[in-house]
Amino acid sequence: MTTNEAVDVMAKVLAPYIGDTMARSATAAHCQKLGITAETVSHEQLEALLGKLGGGLNIFLGRDKSASVVAEARSALAAREGSR
Amino acid sequence: MNGLDRRSVLPWLVLGLAAVLYAGWAAFPASGLYTRWLTPYRLQVIASALKLVYLLAGTAWAFQCRDRLEAGNPARPAWFLLSLGLLSTFVGQLSLAPSQLVRNETPFPSVADIYYLLSYPLLIAALIVLLKAYREAGFPIGSVAERAGILAGAGAIAAVAAVLVLRPVAATGGPLLERILTVAYPILDLVLLLPLALLLRVALRLRGSHAGEVWLLLLGGFVCLAAGDICFAYFQTLGEQHLDPFVHTTYILSYGLIAGGAHRQLELLKS
Numbered sequence: 001m002t003t004n005e006a007v008d009v010m011a012k013v014l015a016p017y018i019g020d021t022m023a024r025s026a027t028a029a030h031c032q033k034l035g036i037t038a039e040t041v042s043h044e045q046l047e048a049l050l051g052k053l054g055g056g057l058n059i060f061l062g063r064d065k066s067a068s069v070v071a072e073a074r075s076a077l078a079a080r081e082g083s084r
Numbered sequence: 085m086n087g088l089d090r091r092s093v094l095p096w097l098v099l100g101l102a103a104v105l106y107a108g109w110a111a112f113p114a115s116g117l118y119t120r121w122l123t124p125y126r127l128q129v130i131a132s133a134l135k136l137v138y139l140l141a142g143t144a145w146a147f148q149c150r151d152r153l154e155a156g157n158p159a160r161p162a163w164f165l166l167s168l169g170l171l172s173t174f175v176g177q178l179s180l181a182p183s184q185l186v187r188n189e190t191p192f193p194s195v196a197d198i199y200y201l202l203s204y205p206l207l208i209a210a211l212i213v214l215l216k217a218y219r220e221a222g223f224p225i226g227s228v229a230e231r232a233g234i235l236a237g238a239g240a241i242a243a244v245a246a247v248l249v250l251r252p253v254a255a256t257g258g259p260l261l262e263r264i265l266t267v268a269y270p271i272l273d274l275v276l277l278l279p280l281a282l283l284l285r286v287a288l289r290l291r292g293s294h295a296g297e298v299w300l301l302l303l304g305g306f307v308c309l310a311a312g313d314i315c316f317a318y319f320q321t322l323g324e325q326h327l328d329p330f331v332h333t334t335y336i337l338s339y340g341l342i343a344g345g346a347h348r349q350l351e352l353l354k355s
Binding site for chain 1 (some may be wrong): 291
């Protein structure tokens with residue numbers, strides 16, 4: 001999966017909770033911190049990214065809800081991967 | 085409209101009607117409605133009740149937000165501090181209620197001012213803790229230079245506003261304690277507006293989302309609080325009686341919006 005596709009999928013899931021702008025800028029900031037700069041992103045990198053985003057969502061949603069949103073993002077990423 | 089929708093719309097309807105009612109008092113004080121039915125005393129009683137209800141509800145909801153967040157969550161202490169700040173304001177308002185309801189007067193200075201003053205460091209600390217939590221969680225709150233620029237800009241505007249708005253208040257010849265307190269509230273508001281200016285940057289990025297709604301309400305409430313304190317300074321020190329309805333309007337809106345923000349956050353945590 002390309003990094004841009006992954007960011008799009010994650011931003012779509014996170015947007016209702018933290019807004020599209022924040023979802024994209026937070027995802028981009030975490031990608032930079034995790035060194036995800038290549039055109040494609042590996043499964044391990046996606047998991048690390050989801051972990052970081054989940055930690056941030058905790059502040060707004062609490063641990064349980066944040067975990068369910070991360071699971072939703074994971075499913076959306078898997079669905080996108082499966083549709084290729 | 086189903087039952088749930090009605091329940092969620094009703095508090096906003098009440099807040100909107102209250103704002104219109106008190107703004108109407110400011111615009112048409114000589115009308116029959118305000119001279120025969122809604123006399124200044126009755127309006128004082130209604131305002132006192134609304135403020136107490138909103139402050140108590142806001143305290144409870146902010147505390148429940150703290151309770152819903154797990155131990156170690158960086159936002160948890162912020163909601164606790166916010167609930168303490170609202171509780172302190174509630175106690176201040178409650179201590180004024182007997183004088184307002186029985187003698188139809190609002191003593192100033194009074195014991196209520198201790199609680200009102202105490203609320204500001206708590207509210208300011210709540211906002212700073214939230215900012216720190218957002219930064220630690222990796223949300224983009226701006227580089228050090230950007231934050232310094234925002235703080236410098238907001239600080240400069242606040243300083244100019246403080247000089248222009250508060251000079252006439254400070255120059256009056258009333259008792260020293262009264263003058264100190266009257267100036268202290270707007271100055272504390274301006275200090276409160278500094279972390280708010282930084283949070284506004286975060287809030288703008290949250291727009292269109294559930295968390296954005298929370299921040300829209302909280303920011304609106306704090307801005308109304310600052311406006312209320314400035315109106316109060318003019319009303320109290322310069323005897324600008326026509327500002328009394330604005331004092332009520334801004335405080336009711338402030339407490340209502342902050343309580344609404346806490347409630348929206350609680351809904352988000354419960355969802």
